[in-house]
Amino acid sequence: MSSPATPPLPLREDLEGLEPYGAPQLDVPVRLNVNENPYPPSDAVVADIARAVEEAARGLNRYPDRDAPELRAALADYLAVESGVRVDPSLVWAANGSNEVMVQLLQAFGGPGRTVVGFAPTYSMYHEYARDTNTRWVQGQRGDRFALDLDEVERVLRAERPSVVLLASPNNPTGTSLEAPDLRRVLDLARDLGPQVAGTRRAAVVVVDEAYGEFRREGVPSALELLAGNPHLVVSRTMSKAFGMAGLRLGYLATAREIVDALMLVRLPYHLSATTQATALAALRHREELMAQIAGLRGERDRLAAWLRGRGLEVADSDANFVLFGTFADRRAVFHALLDRGVLIRVVGPEGWLRVSVGTPEEMEAFRVALDDVAARQSGGAL
Ligand SMILES: Cc1ncc(COP(=O)(O)O)c(C=O)c1O
Known part of the structure; x- marks a missing residue:
């Protein structure tokens, strides 16, 4: 016996057609997109x-x-x-x-x-x-x-x-x-x-x-x-x-x-x-041990901001563990080019800007190498 047809459910009208929020959780080597602390807890x-x-x-x-x-x-x-x-x-x-x-x-x-x-x-x-x-x-x-x-x-x-x-x-x-x-x-x-x-x-x-x-x-x-x-x-x-x-x-x-x-x-x-x-x-x-990483992450952030500025990019002054930088004529193209190189950052903020979280020194180096490579392939090195 087939069950009677069920009418649509009464989802709130303001939720109809919406997509759930969430940054992509992609399995790539360098994940710098949700402002996490890159260091796992110690043993x-x-x-x-x-x-x-x-x-x-x-x-x-x-x-x-x-x-x-x-x-x-x-x-x-x-x-x-x-x-x-x-x-x-x-x-x-x-x-x-x-x-x-x-x-x-x-x-x-x-x-x-x-x-x-x-x-x-x-x-x-x-x-x-x-x-x-x-x-x-x-x-x-x-x-x-x-x-x-x-x-x-x-x-x-x-x-x-x-x-x-x-x-x-x-x-x-x-x-x-x-x-x-x-x-x-x-x-x-x-x-x-x-x-x-x-x-x-x-x-x-x-x-x-x-x-x-x-x-x-x-x-x-x-x-x-x-x-x-x-x-x-x-x-x-x-x-x-x-x-x-x-x-x-x-x-x-x-x-x-x-x-x-x-x-x-x-x-x-x-x-x-x-x-x-x-x-x-x-x-x-263990707060002392966990807090000890903060100074290192701050230093890494300041080095990252200085490096991006050195590349002629605009960088917002950051007191956080991420940096907003730009501006790009096509920020999505830069985002995807970095992703192709195994580096995941975030398309967020005003048009033209991108956000990168501060990772380990190795992750930041991978980000810098990837961004330089993207620049080199676009219009002779200019970002
Ligand atoms: C400004 C701001 N507030 C709150 C949160 C949420 O943090 P929580 O993990 O504590 O829910 C975030 C997470 O990215 C955030 O950027």
Whole structure:
């Protein structure tokens, strides 16, 4: 007997015809496309994680510790060492990657009838967080050299009265950091230019996404320094980048009590598995070893930027573990020519620009050789 014809399923209209987001995961020798840390964890770290996961496995019949206090305390300790700012562990919040942290923020502060703003070029997932939480996404423009244009910020905030302002610093894909006085000004504007809710004026929540914070250059402050006195500020971090734990999926934030309380309302119960918590805690015990790679990666980044400039290319100032460079009449042709030579980078950012992540010295050498070869085959060496 044939089953009756099933009508189409009720997919949300705004999702119809869309493709899932995701950078290509290609098996090529040199992968420099998603800003990972190129160094796998050492044997000592792997052994400690294995022990911790084994221990956690003995209790897997039980739900995990719902509020992850031990992990949040370890993250607070890490932030104090990394940035000099001590945050109470109860004001640190963790989830499965900073992607989940930010979706939770929009679940709590966005939603139908509300607006989240960002300033392009910026991280392409932001508009997806907005879409998935039914929050309106409005994008202003960055100014010269991809810096925030404060007149533009004021114009957009006055016009839109957003609930949330999302700013990545260092920004992806440009690598540029927010200047501290600029962030102070944004925080002042956000205090006054948030939405009306139930007839009362509210502050906009300002999220500074410091996914690449640890790579910032000497003297560039973290937004963590501005938490005191700004209860509408959230600073988001991740273990995916400098910490070399992208596969773990652990993001976190530091903020004020009212914001953590709001996140507790929307998080799914037991959202952080026992094995995730155990792995993150074990990795954090090795923070000195993991952090030791950062200086080397920063040096490699600066050498890469100088080399690209030496080739006559434009390079955005980078405080991150990647570099945005250009400009090319046909950036896709350059991307594919590099891929043909076994080097995967990313077509992202404004037209004409490409982004390359910082890898090991050997990977960077392979990138330089490949790019020189591409140049040599195009119009007599000019890129
Ligand atoms: C600016 C920015 N924020 C957040 C993320 C997401 O990081 P996570 O792995 O913690 O979800 C990325 C990842 O590339 C990013 O570039």
